[in-house]
Amino acid sequence: MSFIEVRQISKTFKLAKKKSGLKEAIKSFFKREYIYVEAVKDISFSIEKGEIVGYIGPNGAGKSTTIKILSGILNPDKGKCIIDKMVPWEDRKRFVKKIGVVFGQRSQLWWDIPTEDTFLLLKDIYDIPEEEYQKTKEDLVEKLNLKDIINIPVRQLSLGQRMRCEIAASLLHNPEILFLDEPTIGLDAVSKQLVRDFIKRLNKEKQTTIILTSHDTSDLETLAKRIILIGKGQVLYDGSLKKLKNKYETERIVSIKTKEKLEIRNKGIKSKKKNGEGYDIVIDTKVITISELLNIISKKIVIEDIEIDNESLDNIIVKIYKDYKI
């Protein structure tokens, strides 16, 4: 049995359907129509202790719903979920002591008071012994660079500063599992880097199991070795990021700057387009490698300059979403 075991979880939401306009509003007052949306259906996966798993999918795919179910704040309609021998929504109080949650779009810090006061509240909520609290707090303050901001009322913090405090607040009780729902949303490059480095270190030093959702592909690239791709409420891919990348990273665009005319017809060349100062050639790297292509071209014409477009994870994900029609 794995540390986190999810079996065929489903959740359907009932939404009131209402067309715009006064007439429709009056009509819906008497007779309301509902649509049922299956936010997640038959989701299964298992996660071992100490793993970092990236949970990705387009908006509305069911990521947050899954996180809510796993963290015990939402009841699924069907299915089983056992985390560290507990059912999150049944053993709620006992279970939530072991987990930390960061919802990037929400806040757990008290708006009017300094972060440290919220920390003290959390210390009592989680019954953290004084000694352990001091130790964990100092550690977090140092690693997340909070020293100068911990005594400022939260409303005066910048988003990046606040997010660092939010993460620290979720970790005061040394949880075994950390759920991060878009932790880097809206952060600048430096803050993102800091948050990522911190998460990585946390996982390494304390073996914290981390489940992360993000639309920022570089989050996933730096953090998650394994990703679970979800779309329309179903798991579409579960495996290493590398494998997924390899599968889709077969197309490369080679831009060639030249004044001459190029005639080329080889296997593996998918398209050739004239641009301002030369050509954009799309190749399938499974059939023809970049060096082979350059070899062929350089025999025919003089190349002034070349540019090879590295397929970004963003593009790959766009392709995956298209492929899976999600």
Added chain:
Amino acid sequence: MKAYYTYFKLKFITGLQYRSAAIAGISTQFFFGFVYIMVFYAFYESGSGSLPMEISALSTYLWLNQSLFALINQFYRDPELFDLIKTGNISYEISRPKNLYLMWYFKLLGQRLSNVVLRFFPIIIITSLLPKPLNFTLPVSPQAFILFLVALSIGTLLVVSLSVLYPIIALLTMNEKGIVNIFAVVADLLSGVVIPIPFFPPILKMISRVLPFQYISDLSFRIYVGDISIQNGIYGIFIQLIWLFITITIGYSIMRHNIKRVVVQGG
């Protein structure tokens, strides 16, 4: 238990930050206090029939009412809890290893107490200096004062147990405004915050007798001014405790049965 106390403390401390709100509150209370007293004074002067309370006792009653208004009025709603529900920040509250009802209860209690401590003393001090019989006076006896403190404390717990129902309603219905507004108006009226209960017509008196609202503040104020005897006061406190038990049980069990059904919407 310590966590709930910390909730209370934090709310209390936070509330104390808002000095300008307190000053605004004090002036409002003075204004209302004077309007009320003038209206009643006009009644007394015109000598219209037999009146249930001495003017001096009534003045003290009304000033208690105004100075403790932030503690006892039903209309007050803590915007924070509604924001939690509407923004979805309640996700965090549900993911705490503590009882949500008690967390909210102590938050509201802290909020109300912090609202009142800043307003109470200035009003009491200034109104004691007013000319007789419009001034605030000392309690009728030391025993009455002690009983007043007991009844007021339980009344405070009672009003919080009622106002914690508002966010619970919001949790169930998403929009609490309609129900809560009606409830608050009726509750305020029947609690004697608007007109002291001795001045009620018999039918309203009867209605308010079978409801919890008059036990919020009216009981303690009338003990203070001697309108309710010590013996009747003790009997009243007994009923107060029963109501407190009932209202807490209702809130607690609604919360317990519905917390699993809460759906935090949005991403």
